Amino acid sequence: MRSAYFDHIAATPLHPSVLEAMLPYLGGENFGNPQSLHSAGQAALQAVEEARERVADLINASPSEIYFTSSGSESNNFAIKGLAGAMPKNKNHIVISAMEHQSVLHSAESLEKRGFEVTRVPIDQYGIVDPEAVRKAITPSTGLVSIIMASGEVGTVQPIKNIAGICHEQDVLFFTDAVDAVGNIPVNVLDLSVDALSLSGIQFYGPKGSGALFVKKGKRIVPFIDGGIQENGRRAGTENVPAIVGLGKAAALAQTEMSIRSDKAIPLRDKLIRESPLRVENVLVTGHPKKRLPHHASFCIEFVEGEAMLLNLDMKGISSSSGSACTSRALKASHVLLAMGVDHALAQGSLVFSIIEDNTEEDVEYLLDVFPPIIERLRQMSPLYPAHKEK
Amino acid sequence: MRSAYFDHIAATPLHPSVLEAMLPYLGGENFGNPQSLHSAGQAALQAVEEARERVADLINASPSEIYFTSSGSESNNFAIKGLAGAMPKNKNHIVISAMEHQSVLHSAESLEKRGFEVTRVPIDQYGIVDPEAVRKAITPSTGLVSIIMASGEVGTVQPIKNIAGICHEQDVLFFTDAVDAVGNIPVNVLDLSVDALSLSGIQFYGPKGSGALFVKKGKRIVPFIDGGIQENGRRAGTENVPAIVGLGKAAALAQTEMSIRSDKAIPLRDKLIRESPLRVENVLVTGHPKKRLPHHASFCIEFVEGEAMLLNLDMKGISSSSGSACTSRALKASHVLLAMGVDHALAQGSLVFSIIEDNTEEDVEYLLDVFPPIIERLRQMSPLYPAHKEK
Numbered sequence: 001m002r003s004a005y006f007d008h009i010a011a012t013p014l015h016p017s018v019l020e021a022m023l024p025y026l027g028g029e030n031f032g033n034p035q036s037l038h039s040a041g042q043a044a045l046q047a048v049e050e051a052r053e054r055v056a057d058l059i060n061a062s063p064s065e066i067y068f069t070s071s072g073s074e075s076n077n078f079a080i081k082g083l084a085g086a087m088p089k090n091k092n093h094i095v096i097s098a099m100e101h102q103s104v105l106h107s108a109e110s111l112e113k114r115g116f117e118v119t120r121v122p123i124d125q126y127g128i129v130d131p132e133a134v135r136k137a138i139t140p141s142t143g144l145v146s147i148i149m150a151s152g153e154v155g156t157v158q159p160i161k162n163i164a165g166i167c168h169e170q171d172v173l174f175f176t177d178a179v180d181a182v183g184n185i186p187v188n189v190l191d192l193s194v195d196a197l198s199l200s201g202i203q204f205y206g207p208k209g210s211g212a213l214f215v216k217k218g219k220r221i222v223p224f225i226d227g228g229i230q231e232n233g234r235r236a237g238t239e240n241v242p243a244i245v246g247l248g249k250a251a252a253l254a255q256t257e258m259s260i261r262s263d264k265a266i267p268l269r270d271k272l273i274r275e276s277p278l279r280v281e282n283v284l285v286t287g288h289p290k291k292r293l294p295h296h297a298s299f300c301i302e303f304v305e306g307e308a309m310l311l312n313l314d315m316k317g318i319s320s321s322s323g324s325a326c327t328s329r330a331l332k333a334s335h336v337l338l339a340m341g342v343d344h345a346l347a348q349g350s351l352v353f354s355i356i357e358d359n360t361e362e363d364v365e366y367l368l369d370v371f372p373p374i375i376e377r378l379r380q381m382s383p384l385y386p387a388h389k390e391k
Numbered sequence: 392m393r394s395a396y397f398d399h400i401a402a403t404p405l406h407p408s409v410l411e412a413m414l415p416y417l418g419g420e421n422f423g424n425p426q427s428l429h430s431a432g433q434a435a436l437q438a439v440e441e442a443r444e445r446v447a448d449l450i451n452a453s454p455s456e457i458y459f460t461s462s463g464s465e466s467n468n469f470a471i472k473g474l475a476g477a478m479p480k481n482k483n484h485i486v487i488s489a490m491e492h493q494s495v496l497h498s499a500e501s502l503e504k505r506g507f508e509v510t511r512v513p514i515d516q517y518g519i520v521d522p523e524a525v526r527k528a529i530t531p532s533t534g535l536v537s538i539i540m541a542s543g544e545v546g547t548v549q550p551i552k553n554i555a556g557i558c559h560e561q562d563v564l565f566f567t568d569a570v571d572a573v574g575n576i577p578v579n580v581l582d583l584s585v586d587a588l589s590l591s592g593i594q595f596y597g598p599k600g601s602g603a604l605f606v607k608k609g610k611r612i613v614p615f616i617d618g619g620i621q622e623n624g625r626r627a628g629t630e631n632v633p634a635i636v637g638l639g640k641a642a643a644l645a646q647t648e649m650s651i652r653s654d655k656a657i658p659l660r661d662k663l664i665r666e667s668p669l670r671v672e673n674v675l676v677t678g679h680p681k682k683r684l685p686h687h688a689s690f691c692i693e694f695v696e697g698e699a700m701l702l703n704l705d706m707k708g709i710s711s712s713s714g715s716a717c718t719s720r721a722l723k724a725s726h727v728l729l730a731m732g733v734d735h736a737l738a739q740g741s742l743v744f745s746i747i748e749d750n751t752e753e754d755v756e757y758l759l760d761v762f763p764p765i766i767e768r769l770r771q772m773s774p775l776y777p778a779h780k781e782k
Contacts, residue, residue, distance in 0.1 A: 103618030209631030227494030228717025326619025
């Protein structure tokens with residue numbers, strides 16, 4: 001059976017040259033602990049520091065501003081809890097958007113339980129945060145603003161530079177969860193003027209278990225994982241050397257191949273966005289029509305449920321998602337779609353096709369061929385489908 | 392040049408069959424996100440659940456009691472902060488020992504800053520915690536006791552079952568940091584009657600980036616990494632599938648090979664402990680003479696500094712440590728040795744030889760041959776050395 005993987009946002013495959021870079025640090029001689037003073041440790045440490053340079057280069061940061069973590073979720077917890085924990089005594093207010101990832105949302109909720117106040121800024125029908133709404137949400141007690149750079153659920157890319165600028169006018173720290181952005185669109189921390197930024201290797205052909213947090217030099221952050229002196233005393237735990245080396249290699253690849261990957265993905269994305277509503281009735285394209293990730297096409301399909309579509313597509317060899325993998329099994333309507341004003345029933349029919357670099361135009365043709373009859377069949381079984389009701 | 396790796400406690404090499412088990416989840420087809428509902432995700436999920444069974448088996452737990460993490464340090468943070476966070480409102484007191492790992496010590500300090508009270512129980516000259524001292528430290532407001540099972544710095548193994556029993560008599564939760572123990576000595580959570588226990592793959596030939604926390608069924612714990620619904624909603628972040636699979640394989644290997652490894656390591660350990668003081672003057676064996684890890688020999692060498700010894704041994708191809716790798720670069724005297732009553736100057740000369748399964752009697756002979764002249768030369772350069780002063 002033909003198969004096509006359209007679930008970039010859940011996890012990209014490991015790039016063969018990333019695996020090749022990792023292997024010497026998995027088996028063989030290079031198994032040392034980077035904190036060991038002997039040669040085996042020194043070799044591991046050197047590999048970690050080279051990877052740090054590569055990750056820093058990708059986002060135009062300094063290596064000393066990069067802290068390795070185990071995932072995007074850990075990076076987001078570290079940022080929200082660590083930056084809030086370092087806020088001056090007279091600040092206890094945080095501003096986030098209604099479309100943050102669960103790891104930011106729930107970190108903010110944990111802080112609320114500890115006495116912090118959190119304001120959630122709304123988004124428009126395209127999932128865009130209005131920078132002026134952020135300005136209005138900031139009070140004299142605001143210490144931190146956190147706005148996601150790009151949504152894995154609807155693909156929308158935010159006006160981060162504008163929002164960061166407003167935060168700095170008010171002398172408020174600005175963090176962006178850039179997990180779905182870094183490696184896929186150009187991200188320059190100096191140009192954007194962000195104080196902290198999270199990223200994850202699985203979004204750009206790097207290994208699972210790899211993530212990083214950028215914290216601008218001079219900005220205070222409290223450690224999240226307490227313990228040893230790794231990562232300059234800010235993130236304890238023996239460094240996951242192979243994952244870090246793989247992240248570094250993936251970052252270097254992304255830097256050279258990003259525009260090639262985008263140039264290939266955008267026509268496929270646009271074909272999916274253009275043709276899906278032509279082939280199936282009652283399909284809503286979600287997210288912003290232009291300000292969106294190059295590899296991301298998302299829809300709400302009326303009168304069908306996301307899970308049923310995924311499983312039926314899977315039977316045809318097509319891997320897709322209905323939004324964030326982090327909540328897929330919860331089978332709840334996406335908080336992002338609801339915040340965009342999509343009604344609850346329609347939000348249940350969420351579907352995301354996210355393109356990896358191996359995808360071809362034939363994959364897209366195949367998808368567009370098998371997709372309509374699946375939807376038609378599912379609708380015929382749905383008591384809510386008007387055609388069904390009319391009978 | 393001959394070389395010999397005597398730094399088990401910093402990191403064990405990856406077992407070849409562990410790497411073999413991991414490879415299908417690194418490159419190739421099995422790169423799916425376990426939370427994805429399509430086949431690629433399901434295959435990854437199944438691998439994660441098989442690994443969970445293997446890890447549970449190793450410590451006689453149920454799979455549903457195992458939460459995967461990225462390291463022993465993360466597991467310890469999760470345990471201390473998560474169990475404290477779930478303590479009833481009328482409890483705010485925690486008891487730890489003076490020999491806990493930094494990830495427990497500093498987690499407890501973080502809790503102190505949030506208003507919790509922490510009591511540190513002393514240890515004796517062998518590094519043993521007196522169970523009666525734990526009993527005395529418990530007050531009506533105590534909600535949690537945390538005692539390390541085995542010390543990577545001095546090798547001492549604690550009377551965990553007795554201490555856990557005392558905690559349960561007083562209706563207090565008991566957690567043990569078993570990172571240096573699990574995979575190396577038999578650990579049975581039912582027999583020991585512990586409520587929570589941490590472990591790490593790098594202590595038994597598993598991959599970096601792999602750790603787990605056991606939490607007894609029915610015991611409440613607050614998530615540490617907030618976010619998605621992974622690990623039954625208790626630990627967010629895309630599962631590091633290859634590391635988890637590797638941890639599972641390492642656990643299965645440890646179960647079948649632990650006694651073979653110990654039978655091989657113990658004579659080497661005992662030879663090191665017996666002969667080192669015969670070949671070099673003014674050598675103190677640290678830790679308990681009998682209640683110690685099978686692969687662990689530790690010393691304090693008078694009139695020399697740990698770092699100088701490590702670097703000189705490294706030049707002879709021997710990898711060793713002066714205690715915890717997590718603080719090696721801090722070059723401070725070990726808090727464990729100081730708590731055991733070792734004086735500050737002597738504690739600076741700490742040296743640990745920890746045996747891996749590849750080590751042979753020839754490795755030990757080589758070590759015992761090159762070791763004395765190194766110490767002699769370093770002492771001749773030390774102004775504190777009496778022989779030097781007499782001249």
